[in-house]
Amino acid sequence: MxxxxxxxxxxxxxxxxxxxxxxxxxxxxxxxxxxxxxxxxxxxxxxxxxxxxxxxxxxxxxRVFLDLKFHDIPNTVARAAQAAVRLNVDMFNVHASGGSQMIKETVAASWACADKLGLPRPVILAVTVLTSLNKADLAEIGFSKDAGEQVLHLAKLAKNAGVSGVVASALDIAMLRAKFGDKFIIVTPGIRSA
Known part of the structure; x- marks a missing residue:
C-alpha cells in the first residue's frame, strides 16, 4: 500500500x-x-x-498554474504559450475545444521554448467542459453530447494531441480515471477563499 x-x-x-x-x-x-x-x-x-x-x-x-484557458488559432495560442514558458510557469491550460492542431502546436512550441531556455517543461492541461455549463448551455453552443460524453470526447482528443491532463469537474474524475489511468493529471475546480 x-x-x-x-x-x-x-x-x-x-x-x-x-x-x-x-x-x-x-x-x-x-x-x-x-x-x-x-x-x-x-x-x-x-x-x-x-x-x-x-x-x-x-x-x-x-509554483504557478497560469489559468488563462488559451483558445485561438493554433499559431496565436502557441505564441502565447511560449510567453507563458518564458515566465517559467509550472502549469497552464488551453481549451480542448480549440482542436487537436491547436493543442499539438502549443505543446510542441512550449516544450521547444522550455528546452531552448533550459527551463522545465510546463504541465499543459486541457479544459474540457466548463463546470458552469449545463445541458441547455451545451445544446445552445452546438454540442449534441451530454456533458459526460463531451468531457470524455475532449479529454481523449487533448490526450492524443499531447497534453498531460485535463481540467474537469469532480463528477468526472471516476470516468476519466477509468479511461485514462492514474498518470493522466486531473485538476478539478474546488473550494474558493472567502
Whole structure:
C-alpha cells in the first residue's frame, strides 16, 4: 500500500489567487507558502497585475498554474504559450475545444521554448467542459453530447494531441480515471477563499 504523507497531499492543492490586486494576492502567497502545492493565477489577477505577480510568486520559490484557458488559432495560442514558458510557469491550460492542431502546436512550441531556455517543461492541461455549463448551455453552443460524453470526447482528443491532463469537474474524475489511468493529471475546480 502506498503511504501518502500529509505533505504529499498538500502538494496536490492548488490555491486560486482570486484577487484583483497585487497586494492581496501576495498576502495569500505569503500566508499559504509551504501549505499548498501551487498558486493559480487566473484572468482577473493576470489582467489587473500582469506578469509581475508570477515573477513574485516564483521568487518566493512557489509554483504557478497560469489559468488563462488559451483558445485561438493554433499559431496565436502557441505564441502565447511560449510567453507563458518564458515566465517559467509550472502549469497552464488551453481549451480542448480549440482542436487537436491547436493543442499539438502549443505543446510542441512550449516544450521547444522550455528546452531552448533550459527551463522545465510546463504541465499543459486541457479544459474540457466548463463546470458552469449545463445541458441547455451545451445544446445552445452546438454540442449534441451530454456533458459526460463531451468531457470524455475532449479529454481523449487533448490526450492524443499531447497534453498531460485535463481540467474537469469532480463528477468526472471516476470516468476519466477509468479511461485514462492514474498518470493522466486531473485538476478539478474546488473550494474558493472567502
Amino acid at each position: 502506498k503511504n501518502t504523507s500529509i505533505r504529499a497531499a498538500s502538494d496536490k492543492l492548488i490555491f486560486a489567487l482570486d484577487a484583483d490586486n497585487y497586494e492581496d494576492a501576495l498576502s495569500w502567497v505569503e500566508l499559504l507558502s509551504g501549505h499548498v502545492g501551487m498558486f493559480k493565477v487566473g484572468k482577473e489577477l493576470f489582467t489587473a497585475v500582469g506578469p509581475k505577480i508570477i515573477e513574485s510568486i516564483k521568487n518566493k520559490g512557489q
